[in-house]
Amino acid sequence: MIYSIKNKARNLSHKNILVKKLYLLANRTKVSLLHGLSDKKFAKMNYKANTGKTLNLENPTTFNEKLWWLKLNNRDPLLTICSDKYKVREYVKECGLEHILTKLYGVYDNADDINFEELPNRAFIKTNHGSGTNIIWDRNKPFDKNKFRKRFNKSLKQNYYWQSREWNYKNIEPRIIVEEFLEDKENKLLVDYRFLCFDGVVKMVLADIETAAEDGSHSPYAKRNVYDKEFNFLNIKIAREQFDVSLAKKPKNYETMIKYAEILSRPFPHCRVDLYNIDGKIYFGEITFYHGGACHNINPPEWDKKMGDWIDLNSEKIKLV
DSSP: OHHHHHHHHHHHHTTOHHHHHHHHHHHHHHHHHTTTSOHHHHHHHHHHHHHSSOOOOSSOOSHHHHHHHHHHHBOOHHHHHHHSTTTHHHHHHHTTOGGGSOOEEEEESSGGGOOGGGSOSEEEEEESSSSSOEEEEETTSOOOHHHHHHHHHHHHTOOTHHHHOOGGGTTOOOOEEEEOOOOOTTTSOOOEEEEEEETTEEEEEEEEESOBOTTSSBOTTOEEEEEETTOOEEOOEESSBOOOGGGSOOOTTHHHHHHHHHHHHTTSSEEEEEEEEETTEEEEEEEESSGGGGOOOEESTHHHHHHHHTOOTTOTTOOBO
16 A cells, blocks of 8 residues: 555656655655664565565565665675765775776865866766765756755765665765766767676676766666676566667677676675776776665566575675674
């Protein structure tokens, strides 16, 4: 019942700006009211509300159940470093992959400190401590600087941990990052290749398109195809609608992307490594540990179980509480 109502409200918020504001306000209020709830109780309530299913933490078997178990139990400090969209750059360098990092134009503790006159004509601006607070700076398009400052400074005061109880976000020092804007001018479609890695081995690849709206924020209409390690299409739906397979072709240096993803994922029992490939040049996106907040329905359901089998909860890479 709650899942059905929330799903309808979320879908309606994508189409109506007033409903979107009310939905976001309700979500912030809910998160604030649930601060006193234990992580475990929050997990079960949140999972039920977002998937309509009961979360089994006592004997987790599915992909999402095991991700929630890791959320509540894995306390590896490296998780925090790699979830920090600024500090993760040092980790990528330490892995010998500095050449795949985007250009960094500035890091700020306050939106008021950004001097837009010193920025290139186009740049991507985001916060380092959460998800979804992004915007595109384009000198040749209208840009409300006051609205931007208000929104981003407000975000700097928020702790994303409370949104989904992802411990790895809890102790990140909030900052604003201004970096290189990526676009595929030749193909006019930027594909986000998301490598799902298990114990340092790529098992599955998600190819996402249209992930960003015109202003750089997350688009609710993003599409996703699922592939195996060899980039063979799998008829699996994970949260998003599928798209024409001809739109995302296997890159010529795909094996190099696999190699980089496995290098970056090596210390973890599971993570998602996001990479871009533009004109044969590979760029690092981010590392994510709990895909979709561990609340994305997977269809057909047997794949939720199969993907869960790929996560070893007895792995020595897990640092227990």
